[in-house]
Amino acid sequence: MTEITAQRWVLTARPQGEPTPENFRLESAHVPKPGEGEILLGVLYLSLDPYMRGRMSATKSYAAPVELGAVMEGGTVAQVLRSNHPDYRAGEFVLSHSGWQTHAVVTPKQILRRLDPAIAPLSTALGVYGMPGFTAWAGLREIGKPKPGETLVVAAASGAVGSAVGQIARLRGARAVGIAGGTEKCAYLRDELGFDAAIDHRAPDFAEQLKAACANGIDVYFENVGGAVWEAVWPLLNEYARVPVCGLIAHYNDDSYRSGFNGELPVAADRLPALMRSVLTRSLTLRGFIQREFVQHYPEFLREMGDWLHHGQVLYREDIVDGLEHAPEAFIGLLKGRNFGKLLVRVADPV
Amino acid sequence: MTEITAQRWVLTARPQGEPTPENFRLESAHVPKPGEGEILLGVLYLSLDPYMRGRMSATKSYAAPVELGAVMEGGTVAQVLRSNHPDYRAGEFVLSHSGWQTHAVVTPKQILRRLDPAIAPLSTALGVYGMPGFTAWAGLREIGKPKPGETLVVAAASGAVGSAVGQIARLRGARAVGIAGGTEKCAYLRDELGFDAAIDHRAPDFAEQLKAACANGIDVYFENVGGAVWEAVWPLLNEYARVPVCGLIAHYNDDSYRSGFNGELPVAADRLPALMRSVLTRSLTLRGFIQREFVQHYPEFLREMGDWLHHGQVLYREDIVDGLEHAPEAFIGLLKGRNFGKLLVRVADPV
The missing domain is CATH 3.40.50.720 (NAD(P)-binding Rossmann-like Domain)
Known part of the structure; x- marks a missing residue:
C-alpha cells in the first residue's frame, strides 16, 4: 500500500557559525497514513527563508527552536493526497507549514489556506503572495x-x-x-x-x-x-x-x-x-x-x-531548486546571498 | 531712567565634559528699552533643564547651539514691565523663552502664553504645567x-x-x-x-x-x-x-x-x-x-x-534656588542629580 517512500530532513546538530551539510540528515520512511479526521499532504514546494537559521539554534528567539532529531521547519505548498476529513478532498492545493519533507499528515488546523492556481501560480503562496x-x-x-x-x-x-x-x-x-x-x-x-x-x-x-x-x-x-x-x-x-x-x-x-x-x-x-x-x-x-x-x-x-499581481504592477522572481535532497545546500547558499529571487525547492509535481 | 541694572549669563567657553563655572560669565547692563511694538519683560523664574547641556556644545543636536558670548537659553516666567504693544499691558504674567537674564525685550511672537496665577502657581508653567x-x-x-x-x-x-x-x-x-x-x-x-x-x-x-x-x-x-x-x-x-x-x-x-x-x-x-x-x-x-x-x-x-492639578491627582515638587547669580552652579548640580524636584531659579519677585 505504501509504495512511495517519504523523505525528510532532520536537524542533527546545532551549527557553530555557518550551517554545514553535517547539521542535517536525510531520512527515508514509509509514507504516513492519515488517521480519523486527518489529511495526507504531498509537498510540491518547500520555502527556504532566512528565519530558519534562528530555529536551528537553541537560543530562544521569537519562536521555539527545532529539536535535535526533528524535521526542519518550513512553509510548503502541498496537494491533498488522501483526506479523512470532510472539508478537504484529494487533489486540492493548500498552504501549510509541514517542513522539509515530502509528505505530512495534518489536521485542518495545520492548513493555512486553500490555494487556487487560477488566481496565482501555486508557488507564489510561499513568496510574493504569501x-x-x-x-x-x-x-x-x-x-x-x-x-x-x-x-x-x-x-x-x-x-x-x-x-x-x-x-x-x-x-x-x-x-x-x-x-x-x-x-x-x-x-x-x-x-x-x-x-x-x-x-x-x-x-x-x-x-x-x-x-x-x-x-x-x-x-x-x-x-x-x-x-x-x-x-x-x-x-x-x-x-x-x-x-x-x-x-x-x-x-x-x-x-x-x-x-x-x-x-x-x-x-x-x-x-x-x-x-x-x-x-x-x-x-x-x-x-x-x-x-x-x-x-x-x-x-x-x-x-x-x-x-x-493581476495587473503586473508587482513582479517577482523565483529561484527554484529541484529535489528535496538539495535543500540544505540551497539554504546554506541563501544565508550567503547566492539565490536570485525567492528561493524554493520543488519537491514534487502535482498528481 | 534705567535705575535698575540688568544681569545676564553668557556662554564664554564650550565645556569639555562636565560644565564648570568658568564656562559662564555674569554680565551687567542697563535695562533695555522696548521699541515700537515691543515688550519689556522682567524675569521671575528661570527654568534649568538637562537639554541645556546640548546647547552648550557646538555639535548640532535637534536645535542650534548657543553662540559663544550669547545669553544662555532657557524658559522663563516673566512679568510685563512695560509694553509698547496693544495686546499686552504692564503687570501681566507670561511664559517666554528669554534665557538666563533678568530682563528681556520681546515681541508678541516670543511670548508662548499668558499665565493666570489663579489657575496654577506661576512657577508650574516651567514644570508640571509646562x-x-x-x-x-x-x-x-x-x-x-x-x-x-x-x-x-x-x-x-x-x-x-x-x-x-x-x-x-x-x-x-x-x-x-x-x-x-x-x-x-x-x-x-x-x-x-x-x-x-x-x-x-x-x-x-x-x-x-x-x-x-x-x-x-x-x-x-x-x-x-x-x-x-x-x-x-x-x-x-x-x-x-x-x-x-x-x-x-x-x-x-x-x-x-x-x-x-x-x-x-x-x-x-x-x-x-x-x-x-x-x-x-x-x-x-x-x-x-x-x-x-x-x-x-x-x-x-x-x-x-x-x-x-486642581483635584490633587498629580503632585509636584520644586527645588528653587534664589538669585540669578546661582544659575550655573545649580545647573551643574542638575546634571549630577543634586536637585530634588523641578529645578528653578527665582530671579525676582513680582512687582
Missing part, C-alpha cells in the same frame, strides 16, 4: 508608512521580501533605493522592477554610492540585513525616519549576536550610546516586528496584492 | 501608551518629567516603578507620589532590585537617562514594549557620546547588534521625540493636567 510578500506589505503599512516623495531603502532587494518592499513603496509614491549583491541583481532591480536606484553592497565605495542615491536622506529603511548596510544607512536617516526591523541576516551566523545580551560581544567601538543619541536627536522610530502580529490585515493584503 | 509636564504627557500619549495592568519604568523619577510620567501612568491604570538617586527621593516617590515601587540606582544590587520590582517585565520604559539604567532595563523589556526616548542625561557630559557617529567611541563590548536583535525578536518600539512635535495636543494637555 508570508514574505505579507511581511513587506504589513511592515510598510504599519511601521514604514512611505509617503509620496519620500526615499525608502531596502537591502536584499532582489529577494522575496525586499523586492516586494521596493515595489510597494513605489506604488505608494515613494522613491525606492535597493541594495543587492552583484551587478546582475542591481540591473534587475533597476531595469525590471523599476527601482529608482540600485547599489551593489560589494562595491568598495558602497557607502558613498548610497549617500549619492539618497540626496534627500532616507525616510524609511526596511531593515532585513543589519551589519555594514545598517551602518551605512544610519547616518543618512532623516528626522522622523521609520525603521521596520524585520530581519538581520548579516548576523544570523554570528554566535555572539545569537547569544544575545548575556553572551560574549565583539570588543570594538560600542555604538550603543551613539545609536540612542541618533534615535533621540532625529526622532527616529525603530520597531521590530514579525508579520503574524498583523495577521488581521491578511485578507486586505490578499486583495491588494492579488490586484497588483 | 514643557516638562507636556513632555511626560505627550510621550506617553503618543508613544508609551501605558495600558491598565502594564508596568512602566521611569528614571530620574523625582524630577520634573519623571514624576509626571509615573503619576500619569498610574492615572492610566499602569503600575509605575520609579528610579531615583538616594533613599530620600525613593521614599518621596513611594510615600507621596504613590509610585508602586522606587529603586535607588546607587544601590549595588540595583539591577536585581529592578528585576524584582518588575516581576511581569517592563511594558513601557520612558527613557530620559541612558547609561547603566538603560542596560538594566533592556533585558526586562516585554514583547511589544515601547520606549519613548526623551533624553539621555547620563551621557550629556560624555564627549564621545556628543561627537555622535563620526567621533571616537569607547572601546568596549559593541552592544549594537545585541540591541537590534532585541528590537527584532521582542518586537520593541524605540522612538525618539521632542515635545514640540506634538504641540497640536497642547490645549488638551492643559485641560487634562489642569484638572489633575
